[in-house]
Amino acid sequence: MRTTLVIAGRELRAYFATPVATVFIVIFLVLQGTLTFNLGQFFDRGQADLNAFFTFIPWVFLLLIPAITMRLWAEERRLGTIELLLTLPVTQGQAVLGKFIAAWAFCAIALILTFPFVIAVNILGSPDNGVIASGYVGCLLIAGAFLSVGAAMSAATRNQVIAFVLAVAVCFVFAVASNPIVNDFLSHAIPALGAFTRRLAVIDRFTDFTRGIISLRDLIYFVTFIGFWLFLNTVLVDQRKAD
Numbered sequence: 001m002r003t004t005l006v007i008a009g010r011e012l013r014a015y016f017a018t019p020v021a022t023v024f025i026v027i028f029l030v031l032q033g034t035l036t037f038n039l040g041q042f043f044d045r046g047q048a049d050l051n052a053f054f055t056f057i058p059w060v061f062l063l064l065i066p067a068i069t070m071r072l073w074a075e076e077r078r079l080g081t082i083e084l085l086l087t088l089p090v091t092q093g094q095a096v097l098g099k100f101i102a103a104w105a106f107c108a109i110a111l112i113l114t115f116p117f118v119i120a121v122n123i124l125g126s127p128d129n130g131v132i133a134s135g136y137v138g139c140l141l142i143a144g145a146f147l148s149v150g151a152a153m154s155a156a157t158r159n160q161v162i163a164f165v166l167a168v169a170v171c172f173v174f175a176v177a178s179n180p181i182v183n184d185f186l187s188h189a190i191p192a193l194g195a196f197t198r199r200l201a202v203i204d205r206f207t208d209f210t211r212g213i214i215s216l217r218d219l220i221y222f223v224t225f226i227g228f229w230l231f232l233n234t235v236l237v238d239q240r241k242a243d
Helices: 001-016 020-039 051-069 076-078 081-086 093-112 115-124 127-156 160-175 182-190 191-200 202-210 216-240
Strands: none
Touching: 001 020, 001 093, 020 051, 020 093, 051 093, 051 127, 051 202, 093 127, 093 182, 093 216, 115 127, 115 202, 127 160, 127 202, 127 216, 160 202, 182 216
């Protein structure tokens, strides 16, 4: 575990050694603030809660998180440093997990920096802070889910743009899997497929957290989802490291 944390620390420092961290965080905060207080009609609704914040955050993550993950492995392969990394006394699993933890920690920092939203809501009214805390747990989990997909897509190609597009496309499929239009189409095509895709939808699981519901079923879903894509990430790194 110590080796994994060393890799995670190195990767996390690398984010802040370039403008990537600043650009991502600024864009994230500006987008969330605009969507929450303007498009979300925060003041017009007259309710002290962060429902608008939680409504938009999966879609903001859908666009921004692939921008973080697209360089994780694609850049290593393009520069030829992946062979150097994997010749060090670390396993492929440790390298994959270390990079993922660093990206997840970076997203957690970005979420922590939205604390003024929570303060503002508490000044304006008396919100249920337990529900807000639960919503933030959901935000962290959906960020982890999208990060694991993006990392796997980055390991599949040496081109960062292709990695970004693939990550957005795959994450979008899991985001809209429970959409009634998508479900109706799939149910008409293959009846059993509609019910199956609803179970895979990350948005439905996330919505439970925004209602203050933290269920073991949803936690298991996210752990399994992240674990599957990290396993696929490891397999792809093993198969393509010499490309």
